[in-house]
Amino acid sequence: MQRVDLYDTTLRDGAQGEGIVFSLEDKLHITQRLDALGVHYIEGGWPGSNPKDAAYFLRVRDLPLKTATIAAFGSTRRANTPPEQDVNLQTLLAAGTKLVTLVGKSSAPQVDQVLRTSRDENLAMIADSVRYLRERGRRVFFDAEHFFDGYKADAAYALQCLRAAAEAGAETIVLCDTNGGVLPGDITTAIRAVRDAIPTPLGIHVHNDADLAVANSLAAIEAGATQVQGTINGIGERCGNANLCSIIPNLQIKMGIRVVSGEQLAQMTEVSRFVHELAHTRGSTQQPYVGLSAFTHKGGLHADATAKWDMAYQHIDPQLVGNTRRMVASELSGRSNILAKAQQFGLTLSNQEAVEVLREVKERESGLPVRYRRCLSVPPDAPAPARL
Secondary structure, three states: OOOOEEEEOOOOOHHHOOOOOOOHHHHHHHHHHHHHHOOOEEEEEOOOOOHHHHHHHHHHHHOOOOOOEEEEEEEOOOOOOOHHHOHHHHHHHHHOOOEEEEEEEOOHHHHHHHHOOOHHHHHHHHHHHHHHHHHOOOEEEEEEEOHHHHHHHOHHHHHHHHHHHHHHOOOEEEEEEOOOOOOHHHHHHHHHHHHHHOOOOEEEEEEOOOOOHHHHHHHHHHHOOOEEEEEHHHOOOOOOEOEHHHHHHHHHHHOOOOOOOHHHHOOHHHHHHHHHHHHOOOOOOOOOOOOOOOOEEOOHHHHHHHHHOHHHOOOOOHHHHOOOOEEOOOOOOOHHHHHHHHHHOOOOOOHHHHHHHHHHHHHHHHOOOHHHHHHHHOOOOOOOOOOO
């Protein structure tokens, strides 16, 4: 069975989402929840970027984590700067983590336009930084920033960047759709090409700017990636990151790839809501798997069928991810909605009583004057008109 490792970057990339600020205590609490969920790697932050992240790496050493390995995040050395004189690399070493995730450019246009150094120097920056950390006993993951855009612009150079990291000792090379605009087919094509060229295990890190982050992550795994990066609830820069609350159940339930235990999977909804609370985000009620409305039935036809067979209008048992089925009553409801709501409140209604309640609901929700309510004489459970 294919092994896939979960890499969470809620505390670093997720915290870059607009309006999201985690306190130090928040970060430590989330770390413990992610560890209990069964996440394999937790990216704690960028220790050289702010005092809070530096403090986090001091405090996290005292947490009794059972599953997760903590990673410190930072960039490759600056251009024309020896590793031993590079402040960022020294800060990463001082964080004291066994694992460091290094980000470096893997796109020729990004090197030309953003780094504004030579392409050869960028290759040296990657290799020198990875080798420097490896020689000091650190495990290293290399985040190949802008890889997919870089592969499309200059595939040969993008692959050179990956080779530089691999040959210097990177344990996993993470291919990044940093701008979040790549399509699943392009993800698959590029990953297959990389697998043919480089033997190092591959990871995937994508953003959601085209609303494809989850789809792209799953496509990457189908193409051979063995590590998937994302955030709880998909929070992050701009339109967010790949949503682990969707990726984890999709891997485990839909693709048969076991990434956590069944008991841990059942914590998914609770973890989602916990992070929403600490991030002060409301989240969409229609968020797949963990949203309040993910297994909610409003239409009368749906409620009636679901009352007879749980899976009539549900693709999974909501309890698998710690969620619950809900029925709501509205002008679109049928008698089954009313009976279900009554049962929820410990009431037992006869069919006739349910019909009377439903008629009252429909009248009140209509907002129409009494003279227009004659249409409500139609039996509440009458079939809808045939569609043309």
